[in-house]
Amino acid sequence: MISRLIRRLERYDFLSDEEKQVLKGAVARTKEVPADEDLVREGDRPTDSTLLLDGFAARYKLLRNGKRQITALHVPGDFVDLHSFLQKRMDHGVVAFTPCRIGLVPHSTLRKITDQHLHLSRLLWLTTLIDAATHREWLVAMGRRPAFNQIAHLLCELFLRLQTVGLTQEMSFELPLTQAELGDVLGLSTVHVNRIIKELRTKELVTWRGDTVTIEDWLRLQGVAEFDPTFLNLENEPR
Amino acid sequence: MISRLIRRLERYDFLSDEEKQVLKGAVARTKEVPADEDLVREGDRPTDSTLLLDGFAARYKLLRNGKRQITALHVPGDFVDLHSFLQKRMDHGVVAFTPCRIGLVPHSTLRKITDQHLHLSRLLWLTTLIDAATHREWLVAMGRRPAFNQIAHLLCELFLRLQTVGLTQEMSFELPLTQAELGDVLGLSTVHVNRIIKELRTKELVTWRGDTVTIEDWLRLQGVAEFDPTFLNLENEPR
DNA sequence: CGGCGCATTGAGGGCGGTCAATTGGTGTGG
DNA sequence: CCACACCAATTGACCGCCCTCAATGCGCCG
Numbered sequence: 001m002i003s004r005l006i007r008r009l010e011r012y013d014f015l016s017d018e019e020k021q022v023l024k025g026a027v028a029r030t031k032e033v034p035a036d037e038d039l040v041r042e043g044d045r046p047t048d049s050t051l052l053l054d055g056f057a058a059r060y061k062l063l064r065n066g067k068r069q070i071t072a073l074h075v076p077g078d079f080v081d082l083h084s085f086l087q088k089r090m091d092h093g094v095v096a097f098t099p100c101r102i103g104l105v106p107h108s109t110l111r112k113i114t115d116q117h118l119h120l121s122r123l124l125w126l127t128t129l130i131d132a133a134t135h136r137e138w139l140v141a142m143g144r145r146p147a148f149n150q151i152a153h154l155l156c157e158l159f160l161r162l163q164t165v166g167l168t169q170e171m172s173f174e175l176p177l178t179q180a181e182l183g184d185v186l187g188l189s190t191v192h193v194n195r196i197i198k199e200l201r202t203k204e205l206v207t208w209r210g211d212t213v214t215i216e217d218w219l220r221l222q223g224v225a226e227f228d229p230t231f232l233n234l235e236n237e238p239r
Numbered sequence: 240m241i242s243r244l245i246r247r248l249e250r251y252d253f254l255s256d257e258e259k260q261v262l263k264g265a266v267a268r269t270k271e272v273p274a275d276e277d278l279v280r281e282g283d284r285p286t287d288s289t290l291l292l293d294g295f296a297a298r299y300k301l302l303r304n305g306k307r308q309i310t311a312l313h314v315p316g317d318f319v320d321l322h323s324f325l326q327k328r329m330d331h332g333v334v335a336f337t338p339c340r341i342g343l344v345p346h347s348t349l350r351k352i353t354d355q356h357l358h359l360s361r362l363l364w365l366t367t368l369i370d371a372a373t374h375r376e377w378l379v380a381m382g383r384r385p386a387f388n389q390i391a392h393l394l395c396e397l398f399l400r401l402q403t404v405g406l407t408q409e410m411s412f413e414l415p416l417t418q419a420e421l422g423d424v425l426g427l428s429t430v431h432v433n434r435i436i437k438e439l440r441t442k443e444l445v446t447w448r449g450d451t452v453t454i455e456d457w458l459r460l461q462g463v464a465e466f467d468p469t470f471l472n473l474e475n476e477p478r
Numbered sequence: 479c480g481g482c483g484c485a486t487t488g489a490g491g492g493c494g495g496t497c498a499a500t501t502g503g504t505g506t507g508g
Numbered sequence: 509c510c511a512c513a514c515c516a517a518t519t520g521a522c523c524g525c526c527c528t529c530a531a532t533g534c535g536c537c538g
Contacts, residue, residue: 061379064465069382071375083368086361086478091372091469114361118354122325125364128371129322133330135374136310140300142381143308143426147526178484187382192526194486226303230330239325386494417516431494433518449503 002027002103004077004165005051009123011164013239019120022113027051027103033096039080040094046084048104052076055100056176060184061092070185071138072131073158077165082128085110098176122239133231142187145226147196150186152225155206159215160229172214241266241342243316243404244290248362250403252478258359261352266290266342272335278319279333285323287343291315294339295415299423300331309424310377311370312397316404321367324349337415361478372470381426384465386435389425391464394445398454399468411453 002024009015009023030053033039039050039057052074059072059080071092074080080094085107114121137157141150162173179197180190188196200206205221207214215221241263248254248262269292272278278289278296291313298311298319310331313319319333324346353360376396380389401412418436419429427435439445444460446453454460 059375061375063379063383067383069379071378083371086365087368087372087472088476088478089469091467092375115357122353125367126325128364129326129367132322132367132371132374133326135371135378136298136300136331139310139374139377139381139426140302140308142378144302144306179486180484187378189527190484191486191528195526198486228330230328233326235327237327239327418518419516428495429517430496430519434494437518 001030001053002051004053005079007166008077008164009127011234011236012123012126013119013236015120015123019117022117022120026105026109026113028106028109030101030103033100033102035096035099038093038095039100039102040084040090042090042093044084044090045088046081046090046107048106049082049085049110050080050094051103051105052078052080053101053103056097057094057100058097058181058185059092059094068184069187070181071135073185075158075161075165075167079105079124079127082110082124083131097181119239126233126239130231130233133233137231147186147188147192148199149224149226150188151182151193151196151200152205152221153227154186155213155215156222156225156227156229157232160232160234164232164234170214171216171218172212174211175213176211240269240292241290243292244318246405247316247403248366250473250475251362251365252358252475254359254362258356261356261359265344265348265352267345267348269340269342272339272341274335274338277332277334278339278341279323279329281329281332283323283329284327285320285329285346287345288321288324288349289319289333290342290344291317291319292340292342295336296333296339297336297420297424298331298333307423308426309420310374312424314397314400314404314406318344318363318366321349321363322370336420358478365472365478369470369472372472376470386425386427386431387438388463388465389427390421390432390435390439391444391460392466393425394452394454395461395464395466395468396471399471399473403471403473409453410455410457411451413450414452415450 006015006020006023028048040046054076057074057080058070060068060070062068081090084090134157137153141153145153158175159168159173162168167173179193183190183193186193197208201208205217207216245254245259245262267287279285293315296313296319297309299307299309301307320329323329373396376392380392384392397414398407398412401407406412418432422429422432425432436447440447444456446455
């Protein structure tokens with residue numbers, strides 16, 4: 001049930017059986033959340049952190065003028081608000097893009113883990129550091145890359161992240177986001193996202209049918225994106 | 240010497256005398272770094288984390304076409320690469336904007352702290368979470384705000400962060416960045432930064448003489464920036 | 479079949495980019 | 509004290525990426 005998280009952590013470092021047991025016991029209860037509903041609301045003071053077991057979710061902020069910016073995409077195996085363990089008040093919301101199954105991990109449990117399982121605790125810390133590193137990649141892409149390269153970068157990132165948790169088939173993966181939602185991820189308008197996707201197709205970098213994205217030329221896609229996977233820390237080493 | 244970090248952590252939660260002693264003992268040695276030199280280089284595998292004692296520094300990434308994006312600004316009391324404790328390889332560089340005095344904290348010392356001082360260790364984790372929250376604010380500003388509001392937001396953020404470590408006078412602070420460097424922070428061209436600063440002056444929101452910025456109308460500035468300080472976690476609570 | 483949400487396309491506009499010249503402040507050498 | 513170099517700030521002209529508005533196509537479902 002929590003296997004995607006375990007699988008992900010094992011990419012970073014070896015996990016003992018005891019650690020895996022601790023993780024398995026950490027989810028107090030699970031919940032189903034329908035699409036387009038909030039998993040966590042801005043302003044909340046959660047008493048649990050939310051582990052995404054199934055589905056896609058996103059952290060976002062709304063502006064006065066109604067615009068929305070998505071600051072993180074989450075896939076199964078991700079904690080969407082592990083930081084609420086220490087940052088008591090949520091400064092952003094988290095929305096389900098698809099129906100989601102989530103596991104609630106009480107902060108008291110996290111506290112026990114951080115007190116008693118120092119290595120596991122470092123790995124949890126690491127996942128929040130990777131969130132931050134991903135934010136930085138997005139900043140670079142938004143600030144200094146044209147839309148075309150920016151989208152290419154996002155596709156590279158999502159492919160590797162989904163592969164890590166076993167959610168790719170060959171060079172394909174499911175991306176259940178509308179073009180409007182993608183615009184909110186990239187800081188672009190829906191119309192422009194559409195044009196750029198068209199260009200990705202024309203240049204035969206990807207096939208994109210419905211929610212299924214297939215990367216047709218990984219090397220060239222990675223090239224235009226200037227994608228360097230270092231920030232994902234996908235190498236197993238002592239941490 | 241390390242007092243700015245202590246002062247900052249005390250904004251988040253109470254620190255025991257012992258914890259302060261531990262922090263004071265953590266800096267193995269200090270170093271002076273001239274302006275425009277790297278504190279940490281991309282690709283490094285640091286054995287120490289760098290605490291900024293004096294000066295301004297920035298994390299950045301370079302693109303093939305020579306463009307640069309700055310992903311974080313750091314002020315005294317900040318760790319610029321605490322994450323290198325767990326993310327072994329640096330995926331970005333850190334440059335000194337002014338002459339900097341830095342304190343090197345060996346990862347072995349950090350390991351000891353995280354093993355033996357659980358509360359302190361949570362507070363260090365918290366600082367990296369605040370880094371991430373700041374990244375998210377920048378994402379929102381870059382993605383969905385016009386340049387004018389974006390700069391206003393940055394000024395609000397820097398004012399509060401500098402105030403936290405005692406580096407403001409009244410409503411003024413030193414901002415030793417050229418307009419080109421500001422452009423790299425904001426994802427804008429130098430020319431446009433210049434125009435927007437002119438507009439900030441015209442609208443009498445700030446005075447900006449040399450490196451000194453004075454906020455003339457905090458409420459209005461905060462208003463156009465839609466600035467909500469929640470992400471800085473400046474409230475003292477048990478963590 | 480009609481409605482609805484999403485994708486797609488066209489037309490026109492504006493924010494911010496690039497290129498280039500000018501101003502101004504500061505430091506250095508004569 | 510001035511000439512000069514250098515660097516950052518400033519300004520103008522023009523351009524283009526991406527935005528907005530609006531219409532159309534298209535698949536799905538009641």
